[in-house]
Structures are given as C-alpha cells and as structure tokens.
Amino acid sequence: MATNTAIYSGTQGVAHFDVGGSITAVASIISFSVSQTGDAIETSAMGSTSRTYLPGLTNFTGSLSLYFRDDDAAQSALFAGAGAAAASIELFPSGQATGVKLSGEIIVTSHDITTANDGAVTAEVSFQGTGALTKTDL
Numbered sequence: 001m002a003t004n005t006a007i008y009s010g011t012q013g014v015a016h017f018d019v020g021g022s023i024t025a026v027a028s029i030i031s032f033s034v035s036q037t038g039d040a041i042e043t044s045a046m047g048s049t050s051r052t053y054l055p056g057l058t059n060f061t062g063s064l065s066l067y068f069r070d071d072d073a074a075q076s077a078l079f080a081g082a083g084a085a086a087a088s089i090e091l092f093p094s095g096q097a098t099g100v101k102l103s104g105e106i107i108v109t110s111h112d113i114t115t116a117n118d119g120a121v122t123a124e125v126s127f128q129g130t131g132a133l134t135k136t137d138l
Contacts, residue, residue: 067121091103
C-alpha cells in the first residue's frame with residue numbers, strides 16, 4: 001500500500017458510480033470535491049465560563065463537474081439518480097495507482113446541465129452521503 005507523500009496533479013482524478021449494481025467509471029470529469037464534517041454537541045452547563053463539546057454525527061457531501069456526455073452510462077445513472085435510492089461512489093483524487101480512494105453511499109441531490117454560446121456543455125452533480133465516507137490508502 002503506497003501512501004500519498006507527494007503533491008499530485010489533479011489531472012489523474014477518477015470517479016466511479018454505481019450503474020445497475022456495477023461500479024463504472026464516469027467519463028469526461030472536469031473536477032470533483034468532497035466535504036466531510038462532524039457535529040459538535042454542546043455540553044456547557046450553567047455557570048461554566050467556557051463552552052465544552054462532545055463529538056457528534058459525521059456527514060459528507062460532494063459534487064462532480066463534468067463535460068456532458070449522453071453516451072456515458074455513469075453520467076446517465078447520475079442524471080437518473082436525482083431523488084433516487086442511494087448508490088455507491090468511488091473517488092480517486094490522484095488516480096487509481098497512488099494516493100487514496102474515497103468511497104461511500106450517496107443520494108444525488110441535483111443534476112444541472114449548462115450550455116453557453118462560447119463553451120462546451122457541462123453537467124454539475126451534487127450529492128449527499130448516507131453513512132460513513134471511507135478512505136482507503138492505495
């Protein structure tokens with residue numbers, strides 16, 4: 001297992017999405033992001049001079065920016081996934097050979113297609129994680 005000990009270019013990023021039970025590469029990725037947060041539960045009592053907290057529930061959200069492809073099964077599944085049941089996603093920020101794999105179950109919360117007179121047609125997909133985000137060293 002190699003550990004990502006260097007700074008990597010984002011040009012090798014890869015995303016996979018569940019297409020009918022088979023994890024499939026998403027075509028034409030521009031970028032993606034994942035944000036993981038954890039709640040802080042306040043436990044400060046009356047008379048305290050400082051706030052105290054306990055760790056609470058964790059959460060993750062994310063997005064994919066894509067060049068729109070109507071011939072890509074994974075992009076089609078992401079489009080159909082808005083409001084559908086949870087599905088698996090795998091994200092490889094520095095490619096599949098080095099670094100880490102981030103994986104989990106997601107619900108697609110939005111899928112937007114944008115076109116402009118002077119640019120390529122793009123798609124933006126937002127998602128909400130359900131359950132834990134798993135980080136695996138490659």
